[in-house]
Amino acid sequence: MRKQILTAALLVAAFPAASQELRIGYGAAVTSMDPHFHALTPNMALHQHVFGSLVGRDAQFRLEPDLALSWRAIDDTTWEFKLRPGVQFHNGTPLTAEDVVFSIERVATIQNSPGAFTLYTRQITALEIVDPLTVRMKSRAVFPLMPNQLVNVMIVSREAAQGASTSDFNSGRVAIGSGPYRLGSYTPGASVVLERNDRYYGQPEPWQRVSFRLMTNDTSRVAALRAGDVDMIDVVPTEDATALAGNAALAVFSAPGARNVFLYLDHAREVSPGVADAEGRPMQRNPLKDQRVRQALSIAINRDGIVRSVMGGHAAASGQLLPAGMAGHDPSLAVPRHNPEQARRLLAEAGYPNGFSIVLAGPNDRYVNDSRVLQAIAQMWTRIGVKTTLEIGPSASYFPKAGRDEYSIGMLGFGTSTGELDSPIQAVLATRNRDRGWGGFNRSGYSNPRVDALLDQALATLDPAARQTLLVEGMRLAVEDVAIIPLHHQVNIWATRKGLTYEPRSDERTLAMSLRRAP
Secondary structure (H helix, E strand, O other): OOOHHHHHHHHHOOOOOOOEEEEEEEEOOOOOOOOOOOOOHHHHHHHHOOOOOOOOEEOOEEEEEEOOOEEEEEEEEEEEEEEEOOOOOOOEEEEHHHHHHHOOOHHOOOOOOEEOOOHHOOOEEEEEEEEEEEEEEEEEEOOHHHHHHHOOOOOHHHHOOOOHHHHHHHHHOOOOOOOOEEEEEOOOOEEEEEEEEEOOOOOOOOOOOOEEEEEEOOHHHHHHHHHOOOOOOOOOHHHHHHHHOOOOOOOEEEEEEEEEEEEEOOOOOOOOOEEEOOOOOEOOOOHHHHHHHHHHHHHHOOHHHHHHHHHOOOEEOOOOOOOOOOOOOOOOOOOOOHHHHHHHHHHHHHOOOOEEEEEEEOOOOOOOOHHHHHHHHHHHHHHHHHHEEEEEEHHHHHHHHHOOOOEEEEEEOOOOOOOHHHHHHHHHHHHOOOOOEEEEOOOOOOOOOHHHHHHHHHHHOOOOOHHHHHHEEEHHHHHHHOOOOEEEEEEEEEEOOOOEEEEOOOOOOOOOOHHOOOO
């Protein structure tokens, strides 16, 4: 009898071979369907279904054509993009160079962005329409990574989006792209429903309808997959990965991720919020401005222990921006060794023999096991005399607060948009400069003129090897200064019902286009 019940459960869990509807349990919050509002990976992954970009990227960060069939540098400061002929937007209008120019210019007009896309467009100083299918883009200086940056800039319909607001995109009224799916509906905090675009220039998708159910609670997401309520989930909790892989009705897919999960620290302010002395009195001197304090907090963290006990081995402890195997990883930069005794000595040398107290903030629904990692760090810091109070909440409330500099220490994650070190240095470590699009995710207020100068030089260096040398030198300076506290690189994990196969991606994007029926 037990065998019969088990067999029935497996049959219920298997994906129906003839189904054209796909249900995905999406493990991160989505903040907007405006593709130029918030440069957040979960947003950008969903935008990729609806909109196209000039340049695409495969699962291993290699560039590939999308709306542009080809691109070339025609001189030191000019790139030319040849558009794919015959592409239509969802409303039937043809894609032209005017749509490309409009989309890139629109990026700079977005107000109150929690993570601005100007990071990818600020170097562009002029746009020229050569003919309806040819666009030239000029930059301030040599810009070898322009095609890499434009992977992240979606092209919208000028006809539909002229004068439109972010709320107009969220409503679906002007969310007119050229991607393989049309936006059916977006219900904040609940779901994104997509319908197949039969005008798509590429191979037609096998799924007529795709429902992304926004399920940030890990337990609920895994339970929904087990019950057959969804066909795939992403951000599989590490503690569930082994059990799901052992279930004959399910399949698990994983890939090493580029995302570095790290802590930012307030370098800039003399008085920092959430910092108090050992007795809880507000401090008029920010201890985080002292490199010895930052170093103490870093080596008080047992990264290997977190990877082993919290992440279940599904992560790699880190002391730098990119993981082993990627351009810009420096094998000579060791993971900081856990040394609580030395951490206490450093605190005493810095003038805090009795420690101090601090608020550590972060999300509970964005990174793998984020709240558990924060809890572990709080315990480790408390053991060296830094009494740590946690402020953990949904990313929808955490990220805006972090963007307004309301915390002295918080958790963030950043990978690379180009496959190189330039984008994390530019976004996380470079001095904040809105005009240049630098420091968009620099929550620390960190500023190092030497790091900025090396980044500047690298961005104008055509030779890839020479560029990497400059970028690695800049990263080393920031790491030695404890500009941030790198923790680990995630392993990206997805799980599906039997009968489906997924191509896992290093950029952690969850794409219906990468999900197919198993052969």
